[in-house]
Amino acid sequence: MSFYQSIAPYYDYIFPPSAMQVAFINSKMGGVRSKQILEAGCGTGNLALKLAEQKVLVEGIDLDPEMVSAAREKAGASENVRFTQMDILKLSEKWPPNTFDAVVSFGNTLVHLIDKQQIRQFFLNAKDVLKPDGMLMVQIIHYDRILDQEIGGLPTIDNDEIRFERFYDFNESEDVVDFRTFLTVKKSGKEIRNSVKLLPLRKGQTERLLQECGFKNIRFYGSFKEDDLTSDSVPLIFTAQK
Numbered sequence: 737m738s739f740y741q742s743i744a745p746y747y748d749y750i751f752p753p754s755a756m757q758v759a760f761i762n763s764k765m766g767g768v769r770s771k772q773i774l775e776a777g778c779g780t781g782n783l784a785l786k787l788a789e790q791k792v793l794v795e796g797i798d799l800d801p802e803m804v805s806a807a808r809e810k811a812g813a814s815e816n817v818r819f820t821q822m823d824i825l826k827l828s829e830k831w832p833p834n835t836f837d838a839v840v841s842f843g844n845t846l847v848h849l850i851d852k853q854q855i856r857q858f859f860l861n862a863k864d865v866l867k868p869d870g871m872l873m874v875q876i877i878h879y880d881r882i883l884d885q886e887i888g889g890l891p892t893i894d895n896d897e898i899r900f901e902r903f904y905d906f907n908e909s910e911d912v913v914d915f916r917t918f919l920t921v922k923k924s925g926k927e928i929r930n931s932v933k934l935l936p937l938r939k940g941q942t943e944r945l946l947q948e949c950g951f952k953n954i955r956f957y958g959s960f961k962e963d964d965l966t967s968d969s970v971p972l973i974f975t976a977q978k
Contacts, residue, residue: 739930743919744780744802749897750919753782756960757842757875761787763962764838764871764975768792771837774865776824776858777845781807781817788816795836797822825854827861834867842875847934852945855937859949866978872951878958878965878972879936882906882913890970897922912936939965939972951976 743750762768769791775784778796780803788794794817798804807819822830824845839862849855862872881887882904893900901918912933919928939956946954954976958969965972 739917739932740779740800741802742928742930743917744800744806746898746919746921747780747803747806748782749895750893750900751779751782751843753786754960755786757783758786758790760960760962760973761838761840761873762790764873768837772835773838773840774827774831774836776827776839776841776862777843777848778807778819779803779843781810781819783840783842784817784819785810785814788814792816794818795820795831797824799823825849825857825861827858828864831865833864834870835865836870837867838871838873839866840873842873844876844934846874846876847879847937848932849935850933851935852937852941855935855942856945856949859945859951863949863951863978868978870978872946872976872978873973874975875960875971875973876937878939878969879913880938880972881967881969883936883938884967906936907933942972942974946974946976951978953977 768787772793773787775794775796778784778798781796784794784796796807796819801821804819804821811817883906887904889903899920903916905914907914913936915932915934917930943954955974956965957963957973958965
């Protein structure tokens with residue numbers, strides 16, 4: 737069972753809907769009503785469904801079938817959102833050029849790709865399906881902080897339902913981060929351990945790839961409140977325009 741399949745039933749307790757993400761997208765797009773947005777790595781659909789409430793047409797995609805199934809169940813008969821199980825590297829195979837006003841990928845999805853060539857492919861495909869001046873918005877972990885400060889993990893998520901512990905081990909020989917998680921379901925006492933390899937993408941590498949793919953107006957942020965990115969920022973958020 738994959739990492740996300742194993743945590744899918746508890747995903748909303750780990751990553752609940754975020755009003756700040758919705759506000760960030762609205763801010764960057766000057767409002768989203770009547771626009772079309774693609775979310776790459778939609779998880780159980782929380783962000784897509786929040787956007788759909790604002791009369792946005794949203795396509796949500798995720799590789800994990802359990803996540804997509806949960807998203808579809810929550811969506812019900814909504815006409816403004818559709819969820820599809822597919823690889824985020826195949827955007828331009830499914831949609832024609834100039835389809836979306838924005839392509840959004842939050843939740844550290846991007847670094848599940850295996851190398852910088854795949855990152856480049858995602859950027860190029862996202863650019864292809866974006867309308868002229870459309871915007872790419874991505875959030876990952878700030879790996880400059882993780883690597884430079886030798887950070888061993890992320891803050892534990894602890895609430896009434898779950899405890900989710902997250903650890904990072906840098907594998908220098910493979911240039912990857914071994915991301916280890918330990919999920920405890922408090923009601924049942926069930927424990928789920930996982931490990932997945934992530935690509936520790938640095939800010940400078942990200943900016944160069946975006947420039948090489950022809951994006952413009954590239955901006956980096958340290959939070960969804962649009963704070964400046966600093967060496968101590970936990971997330972790395974960036975926007976880039978076609």
